[in-house]
Amino acid sequence: MKITACRTAHFNAAHRLYRKDWSDQKNKEIFGKCSNPHYHGHNYELIVAVSGEIDTETGYLIDLKILKEYIRTEVEDPLDHKNLNEEVPEFKELNPTVENIAVVIWRKLRNKLPVKFDIEITLYETPRNFVIYKGE
Numbered sequence: 327m328k329i330t331a332c333r334t335a336h337f338n339a340a341h342r343l344y345r346k347d348w349s350d351q352k353n354k355e356i357f358g359k360c361s362n363p364h365y366h367g368h369n370y371e372l373i374v375a376v377s378g379e380i381d382t383e384t385g386y387l388i389d390l391k392i393l394k395e396y397i398r399t400e401v402e403d404p405l406d407h408k409n410l411n412e413e414v415p416e417f418k419e420l421n422p423t424v425e426n427i428a429v430v431i432w433r434k435l436r437n438k439l440p441v442k443f444d445i446e447i448t449l450y451e452t453p454r455n456f457v458i459y460k461g462e
């Protein structure tokens with residue numbers, strides 16, 4: 327019997343969407359106000375969904391305390407109240423779009439969770455704009 331357990335989290339971060347190899351004008355045309363050279367911020371809402379089989383001994387799919395800790399160490403601590411472009415190594419050369427942030431989060435959690443689990447990341451950049459990443 328396959329089941330999914332979810333944990334929500336929240337972090338605040340600033341970023342600038344731009345490509346270094348493009349002119350300021352082209353960046354503004356493509357990314358609009360999100361390309362502000364002085365950055366802008368979001369209140370990100372994260373849902374981590376872990377799917378798999380229920381353990382017959384414990385009755386758990388996963389101990390949610392463990393998932394909570396992984397989210398704290400892999401997502402909240404490194405991203406919360408940070409300038410993603412300037413302070414987060416994964417985004418030194420990677421444009422910190424909500425799509426790329428979701429993929430980075432998925433990869434970090436994939437490295438922590440057993441392979442028996444499927445992982446899905448839902449990341450809200452705003453209440454109306456969000457992405458879902460199910461993995462590679």
